[in-house]
Amino acid sequence: MSQNSSLKGAETIVTNQEVRKFGMKDKLGYLFGDFGNDFFFILVSSFLMVYYTDVFGISAATVGVLFLVARLWDAVADVTWGRFIDTRKAGKQGKFKPWIFRMSFPLVISGVLMFVHIPGMSDGFYLAYAFITYIVWGTLYSTVNIPYGSMASVITSDSEERTSLSSFRTMGAMLASLIISVTGPLILFVDNKAVADRFTLGAIIFGILSISCYMACYKLSTERVVIPESKEKKSNLSKTVKGLLRNKPLISILIASLMFMMCSMLLGAVNVYLFKDYFNNAAALSFVGFIQTAAVFIAIPLAKPLVRKYGKKETAAVGMLLSSIVYAILFFLPNLTSIQFIIVSAIGMFGYAFFNIVVWAFVTDVIDYHEYLTGLREDGTVYSVYSFARKVGQAIAGGIGGFAIAAVGYDATREVQTQTALNGIHTLATLIPAVIFLLIFIILVFLYPLTKQRSTQLNTDLANKRKN
Known part of the structure; x- marks a missing residue:
């Protein structure tokens, strides 16, 4: 061999x-x-x-x-x-x-x-x-x-x-x-x-x-x-668990990913009511889906050169900050038309597309970090823990949209919603994402430790450990 x-x-x-x-x-x-x-x-x-x-x-x-x-x-x-x-x-x-x-x-x-x-x-x-x-x-x-x-x-x-x-x-x-x-x-x-x-x-x-x-x-x-x-090295469950608990990159990216996923689910649920009731333009929803897809495809060719120059953590963090700012601006502009809202929000979609694009690369890095900590190469275990957390998050987040809509006073029996309910829907679609994206930015900047320089060093350290 x-x-x-x-x-x-x-x-x-x-x-x-x-x-x-x-x-x-x-x-x-x-x-x-x-x-x-x-x-x-x-x-x-x-x-x-x-x-x-x-x-x-x-x-x-x-x-x-x-x-x-x-x-x-x-x-x-x-x-x-x-x-x-x-x-x-x-x-x-x-x-x-x-x-x-x-x-x-x-x-x-x-x-x-x-x-x-x-x-x-x-x-x-x-x-x-x-x-x-x-x-x-x-x-x-x-x-x-x-x-x-x-x-x-x-x-x-x-x-x-x-x-x-x-x-x-x-x-x-x-x-x-x-x-x-x-x-x-x-x-x-x-x-x-x-x-x-x-x-x-x-x-x-x-x-x-x-x-x-x-x-x-x-x-x-x-x-x-x-x-x-x-x-x-022989797999040891106790050693694996201890390694996972010590894996700061894994824990921080788990939290950031869960928050991102729950925010995406909330936006998906709330946008229906935002355009149907707040803007009285349900047909615009198809345009929203197209713009979101377009934003991802525009971001994809930019992701690699940006990561090469600045790093994954840095690129995703700036994207999150941009999204947070855009959605905060939308919160303070309640009188936009549906088309104006979509045009501005497209910039926010472009920002968070970078996190969506590089998140799986984050996971490969935390798998390497697990090997660095424990000496165990457990790709399947670490990835499945990440997937486990996402599945639990999906289960818990499944009702968030409906609960949030009900909490702001939405009444399905009313032909026209109250102004309080409409304002609440607008807040759910703008201010809440702005806050969540800001929190993800903070997690990436202050808690996720694998900067571009540290990721490169990790790669080198692992190569040396595997030779010994």
């Missing part, structure tokens, strides 16, 4: 053949991974509730309970699968890629089964079928998403290249979102009604696209960072 080291000197590669250099194939492969993930993830996020309520006849409250239970279970499944992955040895194709290949087929099949409607069954059958198929799909999603997310840290150890992977991952998610958003309603609904057979057809179409993307991810990506067996 021959050993080959990268030119950067920061990777230990064990392989039976010469490993090609990191390049566009890896970036496209990683893009296809999240492209495949989000064909079903966004389909489920956007349309599964209406499928359950309108086709299966399940009450919205019961669907909410199902989503809460499933997300909490998914959080446990993430950590369990992450620990399992870290106990496996790397094979010829690497440590993580083989699991994407093996588990993507049952994942896609379970996704299609979620949208299969058997006519003439009882309400109890449909409820049980929904619980079983959704929870099975969520569990299988962990078996693909955890190795996929962990794989970024072994495709390359170079900080700039990891930023590229994070950017391309975001691009894959946005492309899937565009396709589902545009074609989903055309496929799934007839005369504004959810049709069971159309949902099954949509699931099959998106399932074929999803499995194709997973295979492209498997074929195009190459794992390079592999710890030689002779130098691997």
Whole structure:
């Protein structure tokens, strides 16, 4: 078995053949991974509730309970699968890629089964079928998403290249979102009604696209960072837990990511009422979605050169500060028209797009930091802990939008909302994001320790430790 080291000197590669250099194939492969993930993830996020309520006849409250239970279970499944992955040895194709290949087929099949409607069954059958198929799909999603997310840290150890992977991952998610958003309603609904057979057809179409993307991810990506067996240290749960608790970069980025995710969910929920009731222009919502996607695609080519010059932490922090300022300005401009509001908010969207783009590169860095602290290379475990926290946050944050809207006095029975309720909706859509983005900026600047200089030093220190 021959050993080959990268030119950067920061990777230990064990392989039976010469490993090609990191390049566009890896970036496209990683893009296809999240492209495949989000064909079903966004389909489920956007349309599964209406499928359950309108086709299966399940009450919205019961669907909410199902989503809460499933997300909490998914959080446990993430950590369990992450620990399992870290106990496996790397094979010829690497440590993580083989699991994407093996588990993507049952994942896609379970996704299609979620949208299969058997006519003439009882309400109890449909409820049980929904619980079983959704929870099975969520569990299988962990078996693909955890190795996929962990794989970024072994495709390359170079900080700039990891930023590229994070950017391309975001691009894959946005492309899937565009396709589902545009074609989903055309496929799934007839005369504004959810049709069971159309949902099954949509699931099959998106399932074929999803499995194709997973295979492209498997074929195009190459794992390079592999710890030689002779130098691997035995996994120790106690040591792992202590290392995670001492991992300041991980803890701070977890908090920042949770706050960002909850703010995104709040904005998604509140914007519907903002444009429908405050601006009396619900049609503008489609324009908001387009602008948000455009902001990300404009930011993507700028992210790598900015990270190269200033660092991930620094780039994301400035973006958060810009967003905070923009949303604060919007709070003090309550008389803008809907179009004026969208134009100004687009600058804020552009600002927080940078955090969204580099967040997965942050995760690869905290995986390296865990190895530096503990001597254990546990990509799956650290990534799954990050994913666990996000899933718990999603479960808790699921009702934030509805609770916040109710708290400001929104009354669905009123044709026109009170001025107090309208002012409250405007505050939720402007001041609250401004405060949250400012808090994330503070966390990145004062709590997240991996500056550009320290990240470079960490890379060098790890390379030296792996040689000894």
